[in-house]
Amino acid sequence: MFDRSNELGAWDRDHLFHPATEAGAHTRGEIQTRVISGGKGVYITDKSGRTFLDAFAGLFCVNVGYGRQKIAEAIAKQAKELAYYHAFGDYGTEAPITLSKMIIDRAPAGMSRVYFGLSGSDANETNIKLAWYYNNVLGRPGKKKIISRWRGYHGSTVMTGSLTGLELYHKAFDLPRTPILHTEAPYYFRRPDTTMNGEQFAQACVDMLEDLILAEGADTIAAFIGEPIQGAGGIIPPPTGYWSKVQSLLKKYDILLIADEVVSGFGRLGRMFGSDHYDIRPDLITISKGLTSSYAPLSGVIVSDKVWQVLVKGSDELGTIGHGWTCSAHPICAAAAIANLELIDEMDLVSNAHDTGAYLRSALAEALGNHENVGEVRGDGLMAAVEFVEDRDNRIFFDASKKVGEQVAAALLERGVIGRAMPQGDILGLAPPLCLTRHEADIIVE
Numbered sequence: 451m452f453d454r455s456n457e458l459g460a461w462d463r464d465h466l467f468h469p470a471t472e473a474g475a476h477t478r479g480e481i482q483t484r485v486i487s488g489g490k491g492v493y494i495t496d497k498s499g500r501t502f503l504d505a506f507a508g509l510f511c512v513n514v515g516y517g518r519q520k521i522a523e524a525i526a527k528q529a530k531e532l533a534y535y536h537a538f539g540d541y542g543t544e545a546p547i548t549l550s551k552m553i554i555d556r557a558p559a560g561m562s563r564v565y566f567g568l569s570g571s572d573a574n575e576t577n578i579k580l581a582w583y584y585n586n587v588l589g590r591p592g593k594k595k596i597i598s599r600w601r602g603y604h605g606s607t608v609m610t611g612s613l614t615g616l617e618l619y620h621k622a623f624d625l626p627r628t629p630i631l632h633t634e635a636p637y638y639f640r641r642p643d644t645t646m647n648g649e650q651f652a653q654a655c656v657d658m659l660e661d662l663i664l665a666e667g668a669d670t671i672a673a674f675i676g677e678p679i680q681g682a683g684g685i686i687p688p689p690t691g692y693w694s695k696v697q698s699l700l701k702k703y704d705i706l707l708i709a710d711e712v713v714s715g716f717g718r719l720g721r722m723f724g725s726d727h728y729d730i731r732p733d734l735i736t737i738s739k740g741l742t743s744s745y746a747p748l749s750g751v752i753v754s755d756k757v758w759q760v761l762v763k764g765s766d767e768l769g770t771i772g773h774g775w776t777c778s779a780h781p782i783c784a785a786a787a788i789a790n791l792e793l794i795d796e797m798d799l800v801s802n803a804h805d806t807g808a809y810l811r812s813a814l815a816e817a818l819g820n821h822e823n824v825g826e827v828r829g830d831g832l833m834a835a836v837e838f839v840e841d842r843d844n845r846i847f848f849d850a851s852k853k854v855g856e857q858v859a860a861a862l863l864e865r866g867v868i869g870r871a872m873p874q875g876d877i878l879g880l881a882p883p884l885c886l887t888r889h890e891a892d893i894i895v896e
């Protein structure tokens with residue numbers, strides 16, 4: 451914690467509007483900013499010199515870990531040679547071109563092009579516009595609604611905040627309710643009917659989705675968006691059969707599938723993409739975080755050949771596709787991503803996420819699984835959640851005002867480990883850098 455009486459503390463209190471902040475508490479000094487000043491591997495250090503094991507990889511994004519010189523050098527080299535040129539129309543720079551090839555080489559089958567943005571939120575804005583454009587070109591202007599899920603997180607711009615199915619991101623913003631629709635989260639632990647097994651619950655979720663499609667009219671629905679495993683909503687893996695049932699339904703009603711792989715992309719689930727892990731064949735894929743391990747801001751939409759062919763038809767008929775921003779395909783960010791993807795391969799991080807992830811989750815289950823206040827230990831790859839309950843046997847949940855998840859995260863921090871209290875429910879989330887060792891996993895569990 452830094453001293454608020456010093457200059458930096460005063461500037462922070464008086465001038466920096468932190469994202470996702472409690473503005474009043476911050477202004478009054480009731481919450482204090484921990485200034486992080488260094489990092490190496492899975493550890494970060496604050497300005498007072500205290501070191502923490504970062505078991506959430508920043509905001510589940512620093513996949514290769516901190517302090518990777520290779521990425522720093524790639525950024526510096528690109529900045530010195532050519533910091534910027536745009537990619538509008540018939541211009542481009544080398545790094546994003548090379549990167550687009552590297553991404554398609556790693557992407558699920560059927561993907562053909564990458565559009566680059568700067569954040570997961572703006573990439574999902576691009577997805578919405580592409581889904582609209584696609585249907586307009588195909589002569590179906592009524593097909594515009596996008597279905598997302600409760601507890602889904604897709605960003606916090608106007609449209610993507612609206613997609614996001616978490617209360618916190620809607621409160622007092624009056625985000626547009628149309629053309630966004632929400633359907634049930636595949637949240638097995640909190641299923642209303644506890645007699646259902648995973649597959650029955652998956653079917654129940656898909657039945658609700660079909661009811662929504664039929665009630666609205668399939669000819670009004672453009673796309674369904676979902677994270678392969680729900681992340682910010684509570685680290686919720688899909689129950690058995692969920693994705694194959696969802697995909698059959700979307701096919702039946704000719705609805706595009708957008709896989710939001712901002713968290714799951716680039717190794718987190720022990721496969722390069724979550725879509726491959728769960729056998730999802732999306733029409734559009736959102737990427738960000740793990741693409742550069744957040745060494746530089748970069749996102750993308752991976753476009754399938756099916757959608758690309760329609761975009762080509764559209765631009766042949768209508769001219770230039772009027773979508774793009776100044777820093778799309780930024781060369782410095784792309785250079786960071788190239789070095790990051792090379793490191794993921796060189797360090798074999800995808801396999802490590804699979805192996806060390808399984809180790810971490812089973813050690814957590816062993817240590818905590820029988821505790822009376824632990825309802826469930828769940829996850830996949832290097833994503834894990836511990837959900838706390840007041841009474842496990844009688845499925846009584848804690849009153850939200852007790853903020854049990856936050857209390858546990860604070861207690862963990864005291865012991866030198868950073869986990870994250872997820873915003874809805876008493877859930878501690880863990881998603882360490884993919885370079886985590888078994889020894890470091892043991893420290894988290896301990």
Ligand code: PLP
Pocket residue numbers: 509568569570571572574603604605606677681682710711712713738
């Ligand atoms: N999609 C998912 C699945 C996310 O987890 C996030 C951020 O956590 C986003 C989109 C938004 O990304 P950004 O914060 O870069 O706008």
